[in-house]
Amino acid sequence: MTEPEESAELSGGPNQQPSRWRRVAAAVGRAAQAPFNGAGLLYRIGQENLHFTLPVLNGAFGDQLAARHDRRAIQMSFRRHEADIAVADLRLGPAPEGRGRKTVVFLHGLMGDEIIWQTGAGPEDVRFGPRLQQELGANCLYVRYNSGLHISENGRRLHQLLTELVQTSPAAVGELVLIGHSMGGLVIRSAGYYAAQEHSVAAASSAALEPGLATGPASKWLPYLHDVFLLGVPNDGSFLEQNSHLTALILRKINIWPTRAISGLIDKRSNGIKDLRFARLTDEDWQNEHADDLFPPRTVVPPLPGVRYHVLVGSLMKTVDSALHDYFGDGLVGAGSARGRIFRDPAAPPDLRITTRVYPRLHHGTLLSNPEVYQYIREQLAE
Template identity: 55%
Template sequence: MLRRTLTTLVRTALLPVRGAAMLYKAGRAHQHFFLPVLNGALGDQLAASGDARTIQLSFRRGGHDVPVAELGLSQPHQKTVVFVHGLMGDELIWQTGFQDTPGGPLRYGPRLAAEAGCRPLYVRYNTGLHISENGRALSQLLTELVETYPSAVGELVLVGHSMGGLVIRSASYYGNEQVAVTSEPPAAHPKRKGKPRPAAPSSPLAETAPWLAHLRTVFLVGVPHDGSYLEQNGQLVERLLRRINLFPTRFLSQAIARRSNGIKDLGQALLVDEDWQQPDDPALPHPRTVVPLQPGVRYHVLVGAWLRASLPQAVREYFGDGLVGAASGRGQLFSDEAALPPGTSVRTARFGQQHHGGLLHHPEVYQYLRQWI
């Protein structure tokens, strides 16, 4: 009896030590999350100040940036899948995760490589920058990829989670951006309005980015195509605190206003430079350029449903997957079949009882990717 009591006391006394050791071990194993979170929150300010902690958009391998020339792609005409993470994420969310155990099941990238024979490539980028800045940089990176390995890259498949899907759509816009032969100053911006505006018409004196000729399929996983209700609520709180105009509320509104440009862009899913370059008028919403879908591309829109089906539909629609509302996740543009470009198709899949982060490691989501990739 005494021995059992002493053993229990010793084990109880060691619990805090064991807990601290587990926390330390988990922190060491997942310290790679620190920089992505910091960049997501303040990445635009880090970049503006030249801070060494600023993440540069790049392909990643083994926890390091890899120049395109050093990827060493050799197998000819292999289907290449490029994964693009979301806000405050990194490339490891496609390979492993915080709750994964050593030797546990692989995530989407390694499994697709093993079971579908495709070539996975992972991009990491500074999610605190404007979505359009990352979209332009991604288009340039993909151009460099297909120009460096013209015979190795076969079909190109893009998979984006959350903000990553918006960056992919922005990249297609800048891949299609027409570069006139003669340099002319840009036209003055139209007066700011609250309605979406169409993208600029194409010019015959230009060519599109070469990677678009390889693009066949795009998977958009938990993407706020029409904006994030969380950021919209954040903007509302900031404006209300500013209008109250007391010292505590001014302090709070100024602190909220320091959130990154990338987070602010999520409010209305701004994909084009001109949309955020307008003068900031809190009384008016940003204009939003309607970025068309890419001709001849198969789009798969994957949406999570977080709440139970027994709850009112209006509540389930509003909260969606917990971070992205259901309507925004489906995207108004994707539901208009009459407006689809030639050869473009859209397929929407809904995954019940699944939250925003869970879409990154859900067995049914993987099976969907495996079937359609």
Template identity: 55%
Template structure:
């Protein structure tokens, strides 16, 4: 039997050391929580707004986030962005539910010195990266209209600095991008119709001023070419960012709705129908979730849909929001479950939060023949990636770098 080395600590000392380390575990755990809390404190307001942001905004609570460009952790007015590089490709990043602009830049658990998509694309693809933060508890259409206004102000303020425009949205952010495009295009269509009517009225007034007609033949109407030129000029005036828009990247976006919110809505209705005090209480508690979360049920992107009297039906009205003409859409989705799982299960759960069928957006992007002129759709699936993993996956970055 070999004797223990004289330098080796005794069993008593080893046991005492183990007890000491165990006693310090709570202290170390608290220290870790404090450091983690400090690193994630910027998420407090975004999470609060995602859960109750509509209620905060309704009572003008100062904690309610207002949509803005962000730089250095602060809101930045468009005029203070001071964009100078001429005709530079500009990428605007839009976060998802309960997120903020930092998800595109860095993370607490990322390796030291590492950077995420925004800074890396700016350096390696030589683009301009801009970040938007918004109140994710508001209706999707409310944020969509505000993003349309913000992008219009951006291009109006820097007409020479903005080259091609690329929009990148994660989860809810992708839906807000689509809603913004809808409102920009609808506003243009309405104004174009008004201007066409104005031209026709001016023509009629000119005809009435002719006291003695020289011929029985009425003057020719304005040519289609003149209308196209006029309309394109008006398009630049009303929604100039649409003229610059070339690509939209939708990362884990529930284009046809979220199965999680669909189940939450069904559960709340079922509890209410049971009509007992405990079930009524739970139903009311569930219905306290924000309008932004509720809109995720079927990706409600238009004001009239959530304002409709049947908005809470199991199959509510849903205004089609088609792709924009001349824009290439990139649908990037994760496959959370292993390939050995049944395909129906993998399709349903998708990246864990967004099903693959919804991410593909069959109702919106499924029929290639129905796509507007110049619109194209590309789809990429990243295996064994969850919803949040799409923000850090190296293959996703390489895809962005290639196609941005």
């Protein structure tokens, strides 16, 4: 090879392909930049889908974020236009005739957010919130919360939020309706438990001071509550979390380095997820020294008297009279758990009004956009 030819191979002429060395150098440069480009792409995707990634992060590790006062920890709030909104800024108004409007409050499940009630996965999916507001003229409100916190912590916060709602807009809130999906239903039940406790304490104090006038605090939200809809709610716990807990327990018992490491990773899951094992609704349940036992003590949280409960259960099966239906249910929540022993108690007081409906061939997420489920909710609220 002559010297000019060798020079041409190294530098490449104007009409030639880049030399072998230049191609190698370019490939090395692209490989070196790949991690940075990939990280940038992931960051852009994360920012564009923050309404999805942030709730997932909170569901998995939200308790740890909150403990560190991390700015990514979600604070319970009503939401409007994909942003937190103060109760005073909701500016709810009464119906034209001056009566309070039916007010519907939606709560999402683990790792979810308010968007699930407003948009569907496809064009044919029913959007429960906007349609109820349009067809019934109801005030539809959406709550976002950190699903990684203990259920009882979110229950207390929901109790406070609903109290603030009825105190701020007493003329605008007529019948109060709560609709919860999955963990959201447990948060609703926990909030009712703490509201009832507070109501009982206030009534007892009032009776001690003024016998015969123990009516309780009229400003609280319980007197407004008319309906509770529980969609795919693990009222008796989640079989997935029960299996996770049992797996971690067995690995710890084996007690060698690999099993300890794996069980340690499993135990990093959030308090909210751990509470799903047996649907722990009160502080006492997770604070109990036997909380991690295979069969821990659990506080009974009964339905609230005078409130209509609608227990809506999904099932992957065509038939609903099998053991598989009871255990697997909608794929994430067993049908037996969704029906809930507390809602099937034959010795329940006669003033409890509980309706249970099972929807075959519906998985956990489809309950949120199914036309039959929506039609049932609409018919009950239109009465």
